[in-house]
Amino acid sequence: MIRTQRKRGHPPHHRAVVTGASSGIGAAFARHLARSGDVLLVARSRDRLTGLAEELGAGSDRAVPICVADLTTETGTEDAIRAARDFGADLLVNNAGMGSLAPVLDTDPETLVATTRLNVEAPMVLSRALVPDLVARARATGGRAGLINVASSAAFAPVPGMATYAATKAFLLSFTEALAVELRREPIDVMALCPGATRSEFGARAGFAGGQLPGATDPETVVDEALSALGRRTTLLTGPERIALDPVALGRSGVGGAIGIVSRLLSRR
Numbered sequence: 720m721i722r723t724q725r726k727r728g729h730p731p732h733h734r735a736v737v738t739g740a741s742s743g744i745g746a747a748f749a750r751h752l753a754r755s756g757d758v759l760l761v762a763r764s765r766d767r768l769t770g771l772a773e774e775l776g777a778g779s780d781r782a783v784p785i786c787v788a789d790l791t792t793e794t795g796t797e798d799a800i801r802a803a804r805d806f807g808a809d810l811l812v813n814n815a816g817m818g819s820l821a822p823v824l825d826t827d828p829e830t831l832v833a834t835t836r837l838n839v840e841a842p843m844v845l846s847r848a849l850v851p852d853l854v855a856r857a858r859a860t861g862g863r864a865g866l867i868n869v870a871s872s873a874a875f876a877p878v879p880g881m882a883t884y885a886a887t888k889a890f891l892l893s894f895t896e897a898l899a900v901e902l903r904r905e906p907i908d909v910m911a912l913c914p915g916a917t918r919s920e921f922g923a924r925a926g927f928a929g930g931q932l933p934g935a936t937d938p939e940t941v942v943d944e945a946l947s948a949l950g951r952r953t954t955l956l957t958g959p960e961r962i963a964l965d966p967v968a969l970g971r972s973g974v975g976g977a978i979g980i981v982s983r984l985l986s987r988r
């Protein structure tokens with residue numbers, strides 16, 4: 720179901736994997752989660768990951784592991800899965816993502832394909848590969864695992880000028896909400912995090928004038944809200960967009976839950 724999974728917030732995680740940890744929302748997840756456990760940092764920029772790992776490990780004798788991987792490639796995705804398995808995660812945050820602000824016909828095809836690989840294929844493949852391990856670890860420890868897939872408020876409607884980006888986030892939202900219903904009896908809390916405009920490098924990379932989206936929220940606020948709501952909300956909107964889109968998310972909840980029941984009945988025949 721989209722809204723309620725458990726009555727209280729999720730207990731702290733001990734071992735989290737964060738993709739796209741080198742900046743923005745991913746770095747904020749890494750900093751927050753490192754306060755209560757160990758974190759494996761995944762992204763392409765070795766220097767930035769090394770710098771963050773040193774920051775997070777400072778003052779303690781623990782080494783913060785990094786995995787340098789381009790998640791638009793099969794090799795990079797396989798490397799990340801292998802590193803996550805060796806690490807033994809109980810929380811996976813599929814956060815790495817990209818977008819570009821331009822009409823489809825003004826965007827080179829390679830960028831459109833890379834956007835789809837990073838925003839759709841990588842989180843889907845990582846979820847499929849790692850959720851069984853997360854659930855097994857939660858069962859073994861008697862705790863709960865977590866999966867956070869970072870979609871976007873852009874997932875709720877077509878966005879001319881960012882058509883491929885919005886479509887990839889619509890996929891990730893739908894995939895994650897359905898997965899949450901499928902896993903409802905397992906010791907894992909699943910969330911589709913849908914941030915509104917957030918201060919990060921996203922705007923500059925996507926080609927927004929001035930680099931930042933107007934009215935953007937701090938990434939730390941987005942992460943605080945997400946981790947507090949994990950286990951209570953499946954679809955979480957953050958930022959001012961929440962006021963307009965929350966009713967839409969609730970509507971999806973009813974429809975998704977009902978379709979889940981029909982699917983279960985059909986699969987028993």
Ligand SMILES: NC(=O)c1ccc[n+]([C@@H]2O[C@H](COP(=O)([O-])OP(=O)(O)OC[C@H]3O[C@@H](n4cnc5c(N)ncnc54)[C@H](OP(=O)(O)O)[C@@H]3O)[C@@H](O)[C@H]2O)c1
Nearest residue numbers: 739741742743744763764790815816871916917919920921
């Ligand atoms: N900022 C917003 O307003 C906003 C709103 C809604 C949703 N989101 C979503 O939030 C997520 C985080 O974005 P952000 O705002 O924090 O942007 P960001 O600062 O640009 O961070 C993107 C992260 O993804 C990593 N990344 C990019 N391409 C990659 C690749 N090919 N392989 C592996 N990692 C890659 C980047 O690291 P490297 O360059 O080192 O690889 C970086 O760590 C994204 O999924 C984005 O769609 C953002």
